[in-house]
Amino acid sequence: xxxxxxxxxxxxxxxxxxxxxxxxxxxxxxxxxxxxxxxxxxxxxxxxxxxxxxxxxxxxxxxxxxxxxxxxxxxxxxxxxxxxxxxxxxxxxxxxxxxxxxxxxxxxxxxxxxxxxxxxxxxxxxxxxxxxxxxxxxxxxxxxxxxxxxxxxxxxxxxxxxxxxxxxxxxxxxxxxxxxxxxxxxxxxxxxxxxxxxxxxxxxxxxxxxxxxxxxxxxxxxxxxxxxxxxxxxxxxxxxxxxxxxxxxxxxxxxxxxxxxxxxxxxxxxxxxxxxxxxxxxxxxxxxxxxxxxxxxxxxxxxxxxxxxxxxxxxxxxxxxxxxxxxxxxxxxxxxxxxxxxxxxxxxxxxxxxxxxxxxxxxxxxxxxxxxxxxxxxxxxxxxxxxxxxxxxxxxxxxxxxxxxxxxxxxxxxxxxxxxxxxxxxxxx
Amino acid sequence: xxxxxxxxxxxxxxxxxxxxxxxxxxxxxxxxxxxxxxxxxxxxxxxxxxxxxxxxxxxxxxxxxxxxxxxxxxxxxxxxxxxxxxxxxxxxxxxxxxxxxxxxxxxxxxxxxxxxxxxxxxxxxxxxxxxxxxxxxxxxxxxxxxxxxxxxxxxxxxxxxxxxxxxxxxxxxxxxxxxxxxxxxxxxxxxxxxxxxxxxxxxxxxxxxxxxxxxxxxxxxxxxxxxxxxxxxxxxxxxxxxxxxxxxxxxxxxxxxxxxxxxxxxxxxxxxxxxxxxxxxxxxxxxxxxxxxxxxxxxxxxxxxxxxxxxxxxxxxxxxxxxxxxxxxxxxxxxxxxxxxxxxxxxxxxxxxxxxxxxxxxxxxxxxxxxxxxxxxxxxxxxxxxxxxxxxxxxxxxxxxxxxxxxxxxxxxxxxxxxxxxxxxxxxx
Numbered sequence: 001x002x003x004x005x006x007x008x009x010x011x012x013x014x015x016x017x018x019x020x021x022x023x024x025x026x027x028x029x030x031x032x033x034x035x036x037x038x039x040x041x042x043x044x045x046x047x048x049x050x051x052x053x054x055x056x057x058x059x060x061x062x063x064x065x066x067x068x069x070x071x072x073x074x075x076x077x078x079x080x081x082x083x084x085x086x087x088x089x090x091x092x093x094x095x096x097x098x099x100x101x102x103x104x105x106x107x108x109x110x111x112x113x114x115x116x117x118x119x120x121x122x123x124x125x126x127x128x129x130x131x132x133x134x135x136x137x138x139x140x141x142x143x144x145x146x147x148x149x150x151x152x153x154x155x156x157x158x159x160x161x162x163x164x165x166x167x168x169x170x171x172x173x174x175x176x177x178x179x180x181x182x183x184x185x186x187x188x189x190x191x192x193x194x195x196x197x198x199x200x201x202x203x204x205x206x207x208x209x210x211x212x213x214x215x216x217x218x219x220x221x222x223x224x225x226x227x228x229x230x231x232x233x234x235x236x237x238x239x240x241x242x243x244x245x246x247x248x249x250x251x252x253x254x255x256x257x258x259x260x261x262x263x264x265x266x267x268x269x270x271x272x273x274x275x276x277x278x279x280x281x282x283x284x285x286x287x288x289x290x291x292x293x294x295x296x297x298x299x300x301x302x303x304x305x306x307x308x309x310x311x312x313x314x315x316x317x318x319x320x321x322x323x324x325x326x327x328x329x330x331x332x333x334x335x336x337x338x339x340x341x342x343x344x345x346x347x348x349x350x351x352x353x354x355x356x357x358x359x360x361x362x363x364x365x366x367x368x369x370x371x372x373x374x375x376x377x378x379x380x381x382x383x384x385x386x387x388x389x390x391x392x393x394x395x396x397x398x399x400x401x402x403x404x405x406x407x408x409x410x411x412x413x414x415x416x417x418x419x420x421x422x423x424x425x426x427x428x429x
Numbered sequence: 430x431x432x433x434x435x436x437x438x439x440x441x442x443x444x445x446x447x448x449x450x451x452x453x454x455x456x457x458x459x460x461x462x463x464x465x466x467x468x469x470x471x472x473x474x475x476x477x478x479x480x481x482x483x484x485x486x487x488x489x490x491x492x493x494x495x496x497x498x499x500x501x502x503x504x505x506x507x508x509x510x511x512x513x514x515x516x517x518x519x520x521x522x523x524x525x526x527x528x529x530x531x532x533x534x535x536x537x538x539x540x541x542x543x544x545x546x547x548x549x550x551x552x553x554x555x556x557x558x559x560x561x562x563x564x565x566x567x568x569x570x571x572x573x574x575x576x577x578x579x580x581x582x583x584x585x586x587x588x589x590x591x592x593x594x595x596x597x598x599x600x601x602x603x604x605x606x607x608x609x610x611x612x613x614x615x616x617x618x619x620x621x622x623x624x625x626x627x628x629x630x631x632x633x634x635x636x637x638x639x640x641x642x643x644x645x646x647x648x649x650x651x652x653x654x655x656x657x658x659x660x661x662x663x664x665x666x667x668x669x670x671x672x673x674x675x676x677x678x679x680x681x682x683x684x685x686x687x688x689x690x691x692x693x694x695x696x697x698x699x700x701x702x703x704x705x706x707x708x709x710x711x712x713x714x715x716x717x718x719x720x721x722x723x724x725x726x727x728x729x730x731x732x733x734x735x736x737x738x739x740x741x742x743x744x745x746x747x748x749x750x751x752x753x754x755x756x757x758x759x760x761x762x763x764x765x766x767x768x769x770x771x772x773x774x775x776x777x778x779x780x781x782x783x784x785x786x787x788x789x790x791x792x793x794x795x796x797x798x799x800x801x802x803x804x805x806x807x808x809x810x811x812x813x814x815x816x817x818x819x820x821x822x823x824x825x826x827x828x829x830x831x832x833x834x835x836x837x838x839x840x841x842x843x844x845x846x847x848x849x850x851x852x853x854x855x856x857x858x
Contacts, residue, residue, distance in 0.1 A: 016485035023486070050506065056445035057452070057510045058517030066516070069524050070509035073502040077479065080499035081486045087495070088487030095498050100574065121574075145529065145550075 002169040003126070004029060007039040007136065007159035011176050012233040013078045014044030022174075022233065023085035026131055030091060035126040037166065039136045039159040040082055042074025050074060064109030068138070068149045072098070075135035075155075083133050093131035096121055099147065101132075102165075103139035103158060111151030112139055114220075117165035134162060153214025160217050164224035171226050173213065174233035179240030180205065180212050182265040182415040187403050191410065192417035194264060196241040199228075201264045201358050204392040208356035209269025218242065262361035262368065263413040268406050269354040270399060272302060273327045274384065276319040277334065279344025287318055289341055290334070297333035299326035303354075303387040303396065315344070319385060321396060324350055352384065353402030356394040357409055363390050375412035381405040431598040432555070433458060436468040436565065436588035440605050441662040442507045443473030451603075451662065452514035455560055459520060464555040466595065468565045468588040469511055471503025479503060493538030497567070497578045501527070504564035504584075512562050522560035525550055528569035528576065530561075531594075532587060536570035540580030543649075544571060546594035563591060582643025589646050593653035600655050602642065603662035608669030609634065609641055611694040611844040616835050621846035623693060625670040628657075630693045630787050633821040637785035638698025647671065691790035691797065692842045697835050698783040699828060701731060702756045703813065705748040706763065708773025716747055718770055719763070726762035728755035732783075732816045732825065744773070748814060750825060753779055781813065782831030785823040786838055792819050804841035810834040 006026060013019050022040075030036045050070050079095035086093040102118035125132040136155025141148050150157055156173055163171035180202070183191040197205070199222035206215040212230060221228050222244050231239025280286050287306060294301060304320045322330055327348065334346050362368040372393055376383060381404060385396040397405055410416060435455060442448050451469075459465045479499050483492075508524035515522035531547035554561040565584025568577050579586055585602055592600035609631070612620040626634070628651035635644040641659060650657050651673050660668025709715050716735060723730060731750045751759055756777065763775050791797040801822055805812060810833060814825040826834055839845060 016482060019486050053445060053506075053510055054513055057448050057514040063513045063516050066509045066512040066522075066524055069505055069512075069526075073505040073509075076498055076502040076505070077482075080495045080502075081482055083495040083498075084483055084492050085486040087492050095495060097498075097576075147526075 001033050001035060003035045003037070003166060005037045005039065005159050005163040005166070005168045005171045006174060007155060007172065008041065008174045008233060009155065009176075010041040010044050010047070010078075012174055013040055013082065016081075019043075019078070019081050019085050020088075023082060023089060025233070026082075026093075027086060027089055027091045030131060036131050037122055037126060037162055037168070038082065038131060038133045039155055039162065040075060040078045040133060041136050041155040042071070043078045043081075046074045046077065047071060065146055068109045068112075068147050071149055072135070072138040072147050075137055079133045079135050083131075086131055086133075091131060092129065093133055094125050095133040095135070096125075097135050098138035098158070099140035099145075101134040101162065103134075103161065104142045105139035105148045105150070107141035107144050107146065107148065109146070109148055112141065112148035114139060114150070114157065114161050115142060117161050119162055119165050122162065122166065134158065153216045156214050156217035157220055160220045160224070160226050160228070163226045164220065168226070170229050171221065172229045172231060173217075174231060175212065176232065176234065177212065178232045178235065178237055179230050180210065180242070180265070182417075183406055183410045184210075184268065187268065187406050188266070188410045188416070190416040190418075191265075192415065194240050195238070196243055197264050198360050199242050199244045201360050201391060202228075202242045204356065204358045204389065205265060205267050208267035208358065208392065208394060209271070209354065210265070210267040213242070262365050263357060263359035263415065265358055265415065266406055266410050266413075267356045267358060268402055269356075270402065271323055271325075272321040272352060272354055272396075273324045273348055273350040274319060274321050274352050274396060275327070275330060275334075276317055276347045277341075277343050278317050278347060279315045280318055281342045282314055282316045286341065289337075290318055290343075291320075293333050293337045293341070294320070294322070294330050297326070297329040299323070299330045303385050303394065305385045305387075321352070321354065321385065351399040352396050353399045353405070354394055354396050355402060355405050355409065356392055357413070358392050360391045362393070369393060371412055372409060375408045376405055379404050379408035381408065430462050430464060432464045432466070432595060434466045434468065434588050434592040434595070434597045434600045435603060436584060436601065437470065437603045437662060438584065438605075439470040439473050439476070439507075441603055442469055442511065445510075448472075448507070448510050448514050449517075452511060452518060454662070455511075455522075456515060456518055456520045459560055465560050466551055466555060466591055466597070467511065467560060467562045468584055468591065469504060469507045469562060470565050470584040471500070472507045472510075475503045475506065476500060494575055497538045497541075497576050500578055501564070501567040501576050504566055508562045508564050512560075515560055515562075520560060521558065522562055523554050524562040524564070525554075526564050527567035527587070530563040530591065532563075532568035532590065533571045534568035534577045534579070536573050536575065536577065538575075538577055541568055541570065541577035543568060543579070543586065543590050546590050548591055548594050551591065551595065563587065582645045585643050585646035586649055589649045589653070589655050589657070592655045593649070597655065599658050600650065601658045601660060602646075603660060604641060605661065605663065606641065607661045607664065607666055608659050609639065609671070609694070611846075612835055612839045613639075613697065616697065616832050617695070617839045617845070619845040619847075620694075620839065621844065623669045624667070625672055626693050627789055628671050628673045630789050630820060631657075631671045633785065633787040633818065634694060634696050637696035637787065637821065637823060638700070638783065639694070639696040642671070691794050692786060692788035692844065694787055694844065695835055695839050695842075696785045696787060697831055698785075699831065700752055700754075701750040701781060701783055701825075702753045702777055702779040703748060703750050703781050703825060704756070704759060704763075705746055705776045706770075706772050707746050707776060708744045709747055710771050711743055711745045715770065718766075719747060719772075720749075722762050722766045722770070723749070723751070723759050726755070726758040728752070728759045732814050732823065734814045734816075750781070750783065750814070780828040781825050782828045782834070783823055783825050784831060784834050784838065785821055786842070787821045788842075789820045791822075798822060800841055801838060804837045805834055808833050808837035810837065
């Protein structure tokens with residue numbers, strides 16, 4: 001008997017039919033001899049409807065505690081309905097709020113971090129033979145006993161955190177696609193579903209723009225050694241296993257000779273902008289000063305490039321990328337500090353794209369960079385910035401060339417499949 | 430500085446505009462120098478929408494724990510929105526779930542009883558100068574820590590229970606009418622608003638079909654000495670004060686010579702049916718046996734009449750009234766027991782009406798009964814059953830004569846006013 005945590009997003013429980021379909025799936029899993037814990041998001045558009053009401057009653061207020069109270073109602077509705085639907089087909093289930101499930105967080109409303117998970121009520125319920133249904137996305141702050149929400153990727157994180165605390169055998173993330181693909185199928189029609197991927201690679205994929213799993217959920221799963229299985233709620237096909245260690249990978253593949261694929265996939269991201277601070281005095285400490293200013297504006301810097309000063313010049317240029325949404329704050333902060341820092345000007349570009357090639361196998365394959373840059377060059381793609389990790393190469397290009405670049409790289413590493421992938425939409429909370 | 434508990438029903442917070450209007454009213458009360466605790470119901474039709482969803486996912490299930498989880502989401506939404514609306518006009522407020530507000534109940538889902546109220550978080554909030562907003566209708570069971578709902582009249586009861594626990598100066602029940610009337614203005618156009626009424630009389634009014642306050646809320650207020658003020662959320666007029674003791678009544682009327690009015694009002698009720706068990710053996714214990722059978726079917730018997738056996742007859746008839754909704758269960762239970770009890774037949778009538786005259790002053794006014802029955806007789810109203818308490822006379826008539834009877838009695842006791850009352854609709858939770 002395994003203990004399985006199943007997470008269903010808002011699109012899977014968008015209406016009564018969806019809830020009944022999920023109920024059947026959950027009961028089937030239990031009937032196959034497993035203990036089942038289910039994590040649900042709010043129904044379909046219900047979060048947007050609540051946000052809309054909030055905007056109507058108080059256009060200006062940013063009222064994080066009350067917003068959490070409001071939004072957490074969404075999951076209570078979906079989980080209670082799911083419990084009823086499960087009862088309706090003759091199985092037993094109990095639903096639990098975040099606080100009843102022991103999801104203890106800090107008090108940062110709207111983006112709380114989990115600090116402890118004490119799922120004793122969940123354990124009691126599943127040992128009794130019930131399906132335990134838990135509200136995703138929400139918890140209770142340890143200090144104030146207030147309801148908190150976990151922010152983006154919150155329901156996935158709830159599922160992984162519960163799986164870790166319960167020592168579950170697997171955390172299944174149900175979504176509207178079959179799994180993780182070698183590239184976004186909307187851009188590369190021949191992209192293939194990945195059967196297994198290491199959590200290290202999945203982290204790089206998520207950080208590089210792959211939207212199927214949130215970075216935070218993958219980080220949590222990796223840290224606590226939770227195997228993830230990303231799969232479709234509309235089929236019974238195997239999805240993508242995200243495995244925290246090579247040992248698990250071997251275990252899953254059951255004795256097949258494990259040949260690590262060199263490359264797992266290609267991710268891309270259109271959500272960043274590039275900023276260049278021109279004419280920065282070439283004195284030690286100036287880069288730190290600039291990044292201190294930008295960080296002070298609560299922005300997340302991603303890639304950084306500093307041009308080496310040309311011989312004899314007293315100044316240099318510093319470029320970095322950051323989310324487009326953070327651009328106005330960053331520009332304002334830099335503008336205020338111009339005199340103090342002594343730079344000449346700031347340039348920025350929102351029309352950029354980032355392409356990343358990810359694969360744990362590139363560590364030991366010296367030819368990867370060559371093949372990568374050769375493919376881009378052959379496709380006529382100009383490169384603006386480069387950054388690398390041990391298992392990733394990322395480049396910034398003009399936004400208009402991004403799709404071409406993704407297809408070229410995907411083909412160069414022989415990732416193209418025979419079949420055409422199903423095109424998918426974005427995922428919810 | 431007074432401490433005021435204000436309760437707003439679902440129709441007062443049915444949409445964003447309603448919520449903003451309530452917010453302004455609450456802030457006005459606070460600005461006038463009072464501490465304010467607000468109890469809210471779910472928005473307008475939202476409860477019905479949730480019930481509808483529940484029926485869709487599981488048509489047959491009667492799933493009390495999950496139903497409570499589901500329905501309790503409604504108040505969370507309205508209270509969080511109200512807090513935001515209050516912030517939007519520059520005041521500070523915090524919302525609290527039933528469990529956060531310390532509403533501890535038994536574990537009878539769907540109609541939980543309050544067993545303890547520990548509103549320490551509410552006290553802290555109002556002492557800090559915040560408006561405290563509490564979800565009506567819900568609590569947490571002491572034994573299981575599960576979310577419970579209080580059933581009909583639940584939000585009013587939440588408000589009164591909090592007012593009692595906080596030793597509030599008054600509990601204001603906001604509704605869509607101006608207060609309690611001497612009769613239902615839909616039936617008696619000249620009905621007048623009652624300025625003050627004792628909780629003893631209000632109890633009789635509520636038990637006799639007046640829908641403005643739920644019996645349970647009045648009972649609670651009476652028991653804990655909480656003054657109620659029933660008033661309209663659409664005007665600033667004084668409504669009806671429901672006062673637990675004559676001392677309060679004197680206090681409110683500020684030294685005016687207190688002349689207790691003989692009659693407070695006329696209530697009526699169309700929701701009951703009459704059952705007659707014909708030919709019951711006239712042996713001691715048979716009545717008890719019959720009422721035991723009916724009570725075993727979980728029905729609420731109201732009035733009872735047993736005809737005295739005519740001389741020489743060995744059997745008698747027993748009549749009683751009960752809510753129409755309980756009729757099928759009662760008939761089934763009686764049918765099963767016919768042989769054992771040994772009665773001849775059962776007759777029932779759903780087309781009855783009950784009229785009640787209520788007034789603490791009738792205790793010391795021997796002429797009241799005469800005037801009452803005289804008025805009915807003059808109006809040609811035939812009487813089917815009679816029951817009385819110290820401060821109430823009730824009769825059952827044919828449903829078709831009920832309105833005539835109400836008007837006749839209202840006029841006979843000189844309750845008719847000069848003005849025409851506003852017609853009102855039913856109230857929510």
